[in-house]
Amino acid sequence: MEQKKQQTSFFPNQIAMGSFAPHSTLVEVGCFRTGDVRDALKAEDLMPVRKDIQVLCHEMTHWFDFFGxxxxxxxxxxxxxxxxxxxxxxxxxxxxxxxxxxxxxxxxxxxxxxxxxxxxxxxxxxxxx
Incomplete structure (x- = not known):
């Protein structure tokens, strides 16, 4: 929470779509719309949620770099x-x-x-x- 407060105080007009915190190894994807992604998977059309998946993959790449x-x-x-x-x-x-x-x-x-x-x-x- 403290990190989030600092981010908004330094960059008040910016939002974090996702983040990886190495000290806690947590991946956060704040823009991920779980229900929409589930629906897109069922419909076999990922185009409407490609941004959600791109951000998740980007943050997971940091996670894999860290552990791998x-x-x-x-x-x-x-x-x-x-x-x-x-x-x-x-x-x-x-x-x-x-x-x-x-x-x-x-x-x-x-x-x-x-x-x-x-x-x-x-x-x-x-x-x-």
């Missing part, structure tokens, strides 16, 4: 390591979380999805993360 490629499998491992590091909550685990942040920034467009700024006070041994 070497890169995707390595990304899954990094996500799991970061979540475990977060659960442990120790400063020595922080680089695993930071690595996932960097991987996410390399996958997504940092100008649209991530904002960075210098810390107000520098981190030191006396002032850890």
């Amino acid at each position: 490629t070497t890169w995707g499998r390595e990304y899954i491992v990094d996500i799991c390591r970061a979540y475990r590091a977060l659960e442990r909550g120790t400063e020595t685990e922080f680089p695993k979380i930071l690595k996932l942040f960097d991987i996410d920034r390399s996958v997504l467009s940092p100008l649209y999805y991530r904002f960075t700024s210098a810390p107000s006070v520098a981190h030191t041994a006396a002032r850890p993360w």
Whole structure:
């Protein structure tokens, strides 16, 4: 839900037809008209619902890339390591979380999805993360 709120605040005139969220592995196709697709399958005429099916196939392609490629499998491992590091909550685990942040920034467009700024006070041994 939070991701959806952020999308509408950054792009108020845009709607997401579909999405794949790698950290949760959820595929969402908001424009999919289940009843219309069911009727089109029965009528053996998919032309009226081709957009629904195209969006679903597009998002499933992301899902398959994530689970079916070497890169995707390595990304899954990094996500799991970061979540475990977060659960442990120790400063020595922080680089695993930071690595996932960097991987996410390399996958997504940092100008649209991530904002960075210098810390107000520098981190030191006396002032850890």
